[in-house]
Amino acid sequence: MVDLPKIHAPYQSDLDKAVLSVVHSGGYIGGTVVQDFEARAASYLGAPVIGVGNGTDALQIALMALDIKAGDEVIVPAFTYAASAEVIGLLGAVAVWCDVNESTFTIDPDSVKSVLSDKTAAIIAVHLYGQCADIEALENVAPDIPVVEDTAQAFGAVFTTGKYAGRNAGTVGSFGTFSFFPTKNLGALGDGGAIASTNSSLLAKAKSIASHGQSKKYHHDQLGVNSRLDPIQAAALTIKLNYLPQALNAKIQIAGQYLSAFESLNGVVLPLTASFSNHTYHQFTLRVPNGKRDGFASFMNDRGVATMIYYPIPLHKQKAYAHFEPRTSLSVSESLSNCVISIPVHEALEPSEVLAIQTTVTTYFS
Ligand SMILES: Cc1ncc(COP(=O)(O)O)c(C=O)c1O
Numbered sequence: 001m002v003d004l005p006k007i008h009a010p011y012q013s014d015l016d017k018a019v020l021s022v023v024h025s026g027g028y029i030g031g032t033v034v035q036d037f038e039a040r041a042a043s044y045l046g047a048p049v050i051g052v053g054n055g056t057d058a059l060q061i062a063l064m065a066l067d068i069k070a071g072d073e074v075i076v077p078a079f080t081y082a083a084s085a086e087v088i089g090l091l092g093a094v095a096v097w098c099d100v101n102e103s104t105f106t107i108d109p110d111s112v113k114s115v116l117s118d119k120t121a122a123i124i125a126v127h128l129y130g131q132c133a134d135i136e137a138l139e140n141v142a143p144d145i146p147v148v149e150d151t152a153q154a155f156g157a158v159f160t161t162g163k164y165a166g167r168n169a170g171t172v173g174s175f176g177t178f179s180f181f182p183t184k185n186l187g188a189l190g191d192g193g194a195i196a197s198t199n200s201s202l203l204a205k206a207k208s209i210a211s212h213g214q215s216k217k218y219h220h221d222q223l224g225v226n227s228r229l230d231p232i233q234a235a236a237l238t239i240k241l242n243y244l245p246q247a248l249n250a251k252i253q254i255a256g257q258y259l260s261a262f263e264s265l266n267g268v269v270l271p272l273t274a275s276f277s278n279h280t281y282h283q284f285t286l287r288v289p290n291g292k293r294d295g296f297a298s299f300m301n302d303r304g305v306a307t308m309i310y311y312p313i314p315l316h317k318q319k320a321y322a323h324f325e326p327r328t329s330l331s332v333s334e335s336l337s338n339c340v341i342s343i344p345v346h347e348a349l350e351p352s353e354v355l356a357i358q359t360t361v362t363t364y365f366s
Pocket residue numbers: 054055056057080081083084126150152153178179180181191192193
């Protein structure tokens with residue numbers, strides 16, 4: 001799905017130099033390389049940022065900084081990656097599932113409204129597949145509930161209309177959390193993550209929690225964790241951040257080509273960009289309903305085209321989360337799990353490869 005060596009090729013020597021300079025520096029924990037990346041990420045996003053170990057830690061630390069504790073309810077979509085809900089369970093809180101919008105795949109504010117209770121302590125809104133979830137609509141249905149924006153899949157996505165027009169995904173909620181898993185929009189050479197917040201006291205609290213709850217060395221004010229962005233990853237991310245705008249543009253262009261090529265096909269539903277967001281196409285995800293998805297996947301596979309299903313089982317049907325019983329209809333999450341399929345959309349795809357993928361899809365549905 002993603003060819004990382006090919007993506008890195010144009011700036012491989014800069015990456016090598018940056019990584020080696022950390023290796024030779026002897027400074028392997030924190031330090032100026034990490035601070036420099038945090039400052040550059042903050043400047044790109046337009047909100048202060050701290051680095052952490054990965055996107056899952058980022059979510060957990062954000063919830064801890066919001067004082068989420070046993071018995072609290074946290075609303076989360078049933079259609080997302082497991083990490084979004086896992087952290088709720090780890091803190092002893094209750095994951096309350098909500099459904100998603102069938103066309104944009106992101107959190108459905110009406111469904112959120114149907115599961116609000118006096119125990120609701122936070123909402124996790126996932127900017128799934130690369131576009132923004134409707135945070136303004138969430139605030140309208142739940143004005144006093146803190147929102148954590150799970151921005152693992154949408155670094156660089158931007159709200160285009162409404163109250164947050166022009167703001168980056170991950171900068172408008174109480175917290176935005178990011179993953180730098182290698183295949184993400186901004187990917188490291190291993191694990192990495194970040195937390196953004198314009199609320200300075202919340203971000204300071206998150207920073208302390210990420211460092212064993214310390215306010216200063218050996219003074220532990222609260223329970224924390226050990227979650228650090230590694231300087232080798234920070235050095236690589238600093239290089240890769242320079243190339244992010246062109247990478248996102250390349251993906252948007254490829255997605256545009258797919259959209260026009262597939263426009264008139266029958267039997268496949270194309271991804272929709274919400275009216276209030278751009279789309280950074282972390283994934284280009286089709287819907288192939290009526291039990292036809294597996295046949296399509298085999299057809300693509302037989303012709304050498306990768307496909308992936310994100311995600312084949314909604315979270316409320318996963319064994320690990322069976323104790324969080326649904327309180328509202330999750331029919332959209334259930335039907336999406338049966339029909340979504342993603343095709344390659346990375347920035348290093350050659351025009352000939354894009355054409356080959358396009359032709360394979362078109363051939364199947366014609
Ligand atoms: C929506 C979502 N949330 C959270 C995560 C967790 O990020 P990480 O793998 O860096 O822990 C991911 C990553 O796969 C994700 O896609």
